[in-house]
Amino acid sequence: MGKNKNVIIVGGGIVGLSSAYYLQKEGHNVTVLDKSEMNWGASYVNAGYITPSHIIPLASPGMISKGIKYMFNPVSPFYMKPRLDLDFMKWAWYFKKSSTTAKVKLAMPLIKNINLLSRELFEDIKNSGDLGDFHLERKGLLMVYQTQKEGDHEMMVARIASDMGLEVTNLDSDGLNKVEPNVKFNALGAVHYECDGHTTPTQFMERMIDYLPKCGVKINKNEEVLDVSVNGNKITEIKTNKASYSADEVVFAAGSWTSMLSKKMNIKLPLQAGKGYRINVESPTNISMPAILMEAKMAVTPMQGYTRFAGTMEFSGINHTIRKKRVDAIAQGAERYYEGLKISEEDKSNAQCGLRPVTPDGLPYIGTSEQFENLTLATGHAMMGWSLGPATGKLVTELISDKKLSMNIDSFAPERRF
Template sequence: MHALIIGGGIIGLSTAYYLREDGWEVTVLEKGDLTDNCSFGNMGYLSPSHFVPLAAPGIVEQGIWWMFDQKSPFYVRPSLRWELVDWGLKFVRASTQRHVDRSARPLTELLLFSKKMFQSWAAEGQLQFDLQEQGCLMYYQSAKKEKEELENARQAEALGLRVEVLDGEQVRALEPEVLPEVRGGVWFKDDAHLYPNALMQQLPTLLEQRGVRILRHSEVTGFERSNGKISAVQYQPEGAEPVAIRPDLVVLAAGSWSPAVARLAGEYLPLMPGKGYSMTLEHPQKKLRYPCILLEAKVALTPWQGRLRIGSTMEIGPINDRILLPRVQGILEAVPKFLPGYRSDPVFTALADPQQLKQQLREKVWFGFRPVSADGMPYIGFARNNQNLLIATGHAMLGLSLGAGTGKVVAELAAGRPTSVPLEAFDPRRY
């Protein structure tokens, strides 16, 4: 039996891993070279702490407010394009407490399961991706954020997650070099982090050694359909004639490009790209010990053996290569405000000089497009109009966290086995 996977990001490659383990002949079609997708430069968090889907009460009001601030961490590029309007209406409708209450448990279960799958990859020893199980700290400076985060911590505990609340002094004792200037923090101890660049570099090699065929620079351009199934997938290899493959099963894991590919197969997938930026400092002057999120600024920091990655922003809008400097500047400015230890680091002192800043940003900034579903919950399951099409996308800000777990449950669905965790909340046919 032959499975064809569209997209070589973390979701497509994890799916290839488990389908191959189940004995499928597996082909991955990837339009790029596997290094220019969203799975590479992300923050590397495995985040059971993020059990609240993006569509949640308050996000719409906050988002509208932020649209008037050039440096804000959340932005919707206004447009009358039908896809954005439809996505926006669905997103607003989904942003309710009822949706959060319904989604938190299935999301937590998949997050914890996925972490277990990454732990098994690390234990196998063939992939070295620096998995660290230190948890993640959420820092707050204001009483308002503290109140919100303590409520989040309470819900996390109710879901069975390990959480510790720390005051400012306790936080500073954990981070003696950067001395966070915060009221306190919540330490989500089930969170972990890994180095995504290493994982995404090694995974294709491992898969190829195990017999997976990965075709780079091969963009899927169309489908043939008969009797309610996909009978052929057409792709365009770079500089060559179009080719058609006749697989038994197709998995759509094309990240932010998925709606366009789905449309070619007669499927509708409400999903928008959510652009985010990250910067990696190779030799920061001070050592951050634990990954952390600066809550008011919505900025995340991840340390790996000497390196520090800083990331943030969610710009909802069509895919484009523009780097919005004020937004990146907003990310950088937040760091020394929360972590005074970085005030003398050249990356942050350069903020005072606009020219230097421009140069630094262009050299250091990476961006990727999170595939954001209309209710903030991934789409995992069989498609509506094609019996042999499985959809695995829409993971938004949790694609890495949910990567290995998604691969495993997709393989279980493909085999017709019961899935390791319930998937009803992720059914792509909900729209």
């Protein structure tokens, strides 16, 4: 087998573009199809974190009871909109089944390993000079807490992370002020995960979109896949609103929309869209350290040109409705932690949202389809899509190129049983 396959990638987010990046380096002919203008969505509005520290999957003990408690509060950080939708109800049942201590224990090293692989690949991309000098910093991530309860919980996670070889420091309020000297925190302390990094996502995406066509990758924007033709266990044709394509290999990397594509082919892929919001503040905030504000369940990232405040996990189906109450809750949450911070009405009115694809067990779907030998699925990264983009692209490329995999991905099998 080997070189020069024609590969169609459906989806132009971080996972799709990372796949294109590594596939073209292996000599494949790559076409990326995306139904949008490729300037919005989850790959553009995320917190930009590279997070080996995020070892605990979303599906963990207690999350369902929290979800039920939050369900009737539309400004809560974790919101499941009650709805009679069979796919959602099945997904919620699988999520409940996955939320066990034993399953979390199995997931943690896998999440850590793929994050460390991806962190290394971000560095490699930067060092290659392919995308020019893009923003990539390794200052770590502060988990900032205002209550001892949250502090104790995070210290327990920190001990596990430390035992797994990740660099972690506990900071009291004085230690916090030393690490972030130009702002005054209203907090008891923080856990500093020195292993983490951060980027400016829009900048990285724009550089990728600029670089890939120079290497022969075709990027077709505003092109939606309408139908997929199959013959036996192979995909033979991809039909869009503009053209039809035949390919040796197909990659579904369409984020939250991947389950809809899979449905056309009778592949059951339990996946729900988890909506997140972001506010960019362009005026100076003096914030220099990425931080997660624990009780508010939100993220703060100093990016090039602005400080980003991001948060919420809203399960309300595939829609881009911006709920003002939820945006206000993010702004108010941030203002409670940083003394003197004021997020303007204008900044709030420019808020955007994106849909993260969430699997029931918190592990991504990365692998070859059981039913179609020339289909690779790459989605379901939940809140770690940005962090895991390069690693996923590399693994997709190794699968398609019949190369030794950088890590064991059996647990990421797309058609696994829950």
